[in-house]
Amino acid sequence: MRLGIDFGTTRTVVAAVLDGRHPVVAFDDGGEFREHVPGTAAVCDGELVVGWAAARALAGGGGGAIRSIKRVVSALAPDEPVPGLGGTTALELVVAFLADLRTQLLTRSNLEVAAGEPLEVMVAVPANSASRQRWLTLEAFRRAGFQPVGLLNEPTAAAVELAHRHLGDLAKRSPKRYVVVYDLGGGTFDASAVSLEGRSFDLIASEGVARLGGDDFDELILEAAGVEVTPFHLERAREAKEALRPTSRKLHLELGPERPDTPSAKDTSSTIREPVAVDLHLVYERAQPLIDRTLEHTELLMNRLRDRGIDPDDPRELGGIYLVGGAAAFPAVGKALRARFGKKLQLAPQPFAATAVGLAIAADPGASVIIREAITRHFGVWREAEDGVDKVFDPLLGKGAGAPAVVERRYRPTHTIGHLRFLECGALDEGGQPVQDIVPWADVYFPYDPALASAPAGDLGRMASVRRTDLLANEIAETYTYAADGTISVTIANLSHAYARTFSLGALR
Template sequence: MLLGIDYGTTRTVVAAVDRGNYPVVSFHNESGDTMQWYPSLVAAHSGGGERRFGFDAAARQNEPVWTVLRSFKRELSQHTPESRLTLAQDSVPVIDLLTEFLIQLRRDLFERSNLRLKRSEPLEAMISVPANSNSNQRFITLEAFRRAGFHVKGTINEPSAAGIEYAHHYLNTAGSSRGREHVVVYDLGGGTFDASVISIAERRHEVVSSDGIAHLGGDDFDQLLFELALEQAGVRELTERERFRLLEECREKKEGLHPNTRRLAIDLGQVLEGAGEVIISTAEFYERSRPLVEQTIEAMESAMKKLPAGAELDWRSVAAIYMVGGASDLPIVGRTLRERFSRQVKKSPYPHAATAIGLAIAADTEAGYTLRERFTRHFGVWRESDEGRTVQLDVLFEKDTLLPDSEGGRLTRSRRYQPAHNLGHFRYVECSRIDEDNQPTGDITPWADIYFPFDPRLQNDPQLERFAVTRMPPGDYFVEELYSCDQTGIIEVEMINHANGWRRTFQLHGGGERKRAQATKVSG
């Protein structure tokens, strides 16, 4: 079975490939109701050791002995593959927690969904990550899906998948033949905002540029409504359990809004005994929300401003601004976009499921869609200059560099030099922006460290990090760094000492400060 799986901040949505159709998979919850989504929830028992996920976790939201974790995905960008999270009494590796959630999702696809699956049937999946997610989040997500038993066909950025759904819905007309056109995907999810400019020619898609906000989504609108409710009621403090329940109440009422709604009734009585309801006008809520919406528009406009040299494109030549993501349903979002961009704004008929549907289409080779992504962040290595007096970032892969296509090619970079030290300590970093002094800024994520011996006497030592880096007389040989990147953004580096042919190959990922990458191949 081929699937597109959009692991979301609040909800996970699955679409299937079914003979040229891409239906959204439905699940039965604890009450027997049918839902076209799966709750991205984790619950832990206060006694420790016992955890529940998805609908099982949702059913325990009001039980005092259970702690429920919402919006877990939103925090992935803050973690490394080695990070641990304290939940109830347990310290759990982050990657294990996500793996356990996905194991339950896989089990419920067999037991709770409308898919007619054989018990032994393998599940192949195209999965997604936010366009501006760092490499830690990408690695954790991909690895957790694999550990959970899914056969991962590939990883696509969320707005890129939504662009495929747009083309399938609006451009896939029998007998139609169009030239190249551009669509700007406005993707406001539960925890993140992404905007991507996508070039479409027939069924060939290419990401032109992208931008986004790592921590802005539906959760933030829930928080605004939460704060308004507390202000109206004159309540200042809540327990963590009360806070969770009130945020859920605010989310449900927010999701029930439509353009003609004039007021919201928030039931504080669900949280505080005898508190009753508070009434909030939508006008006040929208006024509080407008600055958040304006931030998303600024990020979308930034994506348009960063177009590569030679890209002749302005707002008048954009075919559509395509609204996707569950939080784009909020009326103030569409209203503000239409005030600014008028008829160019189009809303997906399936805003909460557009990414999953696009993933399923991309997974279906018979659909014939191809996609080329770009780096969404700068990647480089710190290097000393001025005889060690200053440190500068050597950018190896710039943001918006076009990634290889699906034919298996690799993007390469190299550096060659005469070493001046006994040992190379390579500290990699990725960032969302580079300032005028060529220094990383914005969202900065350190990657795993690498140690490579320039002194032949250190070549067979398994603990190079215990040696001090010292200067040595320059030799008459060269060291070469060969970097390569595949279509998913996975980077490898081969280090070569040309004096004796000693070499090591490393697969790089975001591992946090002082974490050492492991060699995947050693020779020489």
């Protein structure tokens, strides 16, 4: 059985591959059918519960609850403990959530899976994700008992869904077209430009903010209402927000008991608070800077298309701006988008499910789609400057680079040991310095001094690197290989003395 699974901040949605169709899977939750599982976790009687069970605990004022598993773990290293969950690590939490999802799929969904049949899944991460989040996602799916067959960027999957629905008519208008996907979900904003040519999809550029989504609007609502920000109240804000209409002027917050997390408060009906009516223009005013940021990133993306000679204002070239993600339904977002992009906007028929359905199509051998994705982040290295004090950033692979690629650097050293600090980031500033969501990778040590040629790597890290101008007689070559599967490795060689070391650094998409 093949599936597309969109592990979302607010909603996890599953779509299946069934005889050329890609239906959204429904879960039976106590007799009610639901097309998603909430990304919630809670500790109930000392036990970790996830999904709908956790959402109910949260609605009942259960303590120790986490509203958005994906958002919480995106800020942590895989083996870092999640605050408030005892010793559970970020990876373990996602594994627990996905293992439960697998059980729900097998026992309480409308999906018919034969006993022992493997679940092959196409999965996705936000385009702007750091590589450790990519690793964590794939590893967690594996440990939860799924067999991942691929990892895509979420907006690419949405573009696949759009193009699949319009296969015939898009191609008729022009053989090669572009679409911009504007995906504002619960936790992340991504804007990506994808080129479509027949059944070929190419992610050509991406911009985004790792932490900007509907969760932030929920927080603003509570701030505007002067209500304490707790997971319980945030859920009340989300419900009120989702009930808004473009014509609404007030938002009605049902706050429930005074202190939902204290058991005594639950019993006394007198502490139930009256609904609070919040003036919406106060909320929209606070939300505007966040919405503006999404528009700025979309503009940046348009400029990157122009740099490639594509005219986004020409409707024959840019097929439209495809709105996906639930937070695009927030009235202030829709208004800002209509004002800026007007007729170019295309609304997803199922904004929550576009990514999952696109993933199922990508997983479907019968749909025979070809997907190519370029790097969505920058990758580079901090080197010691001549003076041995400053650090200089050397960008090795830029956003948009495609795999496979080989990058070489040659230089003459002035120190006994080279210390290379690798990192990835979302953007470079005007001076070429890394900014935005910087994530460090491994540190690598290499003996420039031939006398240290056979020193163990661990020892090199502990030795002091000494400045010696006689080392200028050596020529060093670093050869970076960015392989088709996204992995990056480097071979560093002292060409003058014919010794080399190879390091595998990690994977980037």
